Amino acid sequence: MTGVNIEFDIQDALDAVIAIESSLDNTTELFNHIGEVLLDIHAERFNAQESPDGVPWQALSPWYQESKAKQKDKILTLDGNLRSTLHWQIEGNTLLFGTNLVYGAIHQFGGTIKPVRGNALNVGGRPVTQVVIPARPWLGVSAQDKLLLVDVVREHLGFT
Template sequence: MAGITLEYQSETALAAISQALAFLAEPATMLRDMGEYLLIAHDQRWATQTSPGGVPWAPLSPAYLKRKRKNKDKILQLDGYLKNTLRYQLAGNELLFGSNRVYAAIQHFGGTVDMPARSQEAYFKRDRSGNVGQRFTKKAQSNFAQRVTIGAYTIEIPARPWLGTSTSDDSELLNIAMRYLQER
């Protein structure tokens, strides 16, 4: 049986493969670009108030909306702490992305919060006729105080997925990786 063996040797091709392998062993630059992209993508998600899949977040409850003092039109944002704590971190060859806020997970997945019973002093303003007003006031502005007890209760928080990637995010992350590999 006759045969032929073709042996291919190319220093250029071997050098390119070696360079790509070396880059993959130290992908910090690529992972930083991916982290920056994730910050931008999540910022846009907070602006549209939608999940990674494009589903609008569950609306605020009427009771909470009534007492929310600012950013009434924004879900998951009172002062912006959760949104403003999104960070990425490189750990070896991994990219970690998320928030260090304790309540981040329950806002994402939803759940039940059990509030314990408590007692406290409530401050009111009494008018000249002696009637006590219905609204709470600051201690310094009040002229009537009353001890109140609030029983234990449960708060149900709906899931509002805010962390993750969409299919377009996945494509862009893949494009970032491919661009880095092509440059090498």
């Protein structure tokens, strides 16, 4: 019978596990890197004007596009506040990413807005009491983005 002797030094494997564990003890550097990558991902999304899945955002309604004072060709952009308020924060072992603007959610999920009582909106020269905002998902990650984020983690753990 033919055989092969294989020797394995367990210490090398243990050293690798210890190094990984040490990297996971302090996730601040990793989370900061992921936060920066998420900012880049979402900046590209606003430039492309599309959802995380690559679906173009629904076009602006003609009456709203005409009434915009600026950025008439940009969806989800008037002054750039939604885009510029994206940030991340670290809470323990959790990375939070998003905006603190209240209207971020209605653009993400869609819904109906109603003006404050007595202040009807003027749409096409006529007052309306509510406006339906279509969902234009802007926050999230695509399958390709997930692979990029996995690469960030691999790099952090020394697997590159």
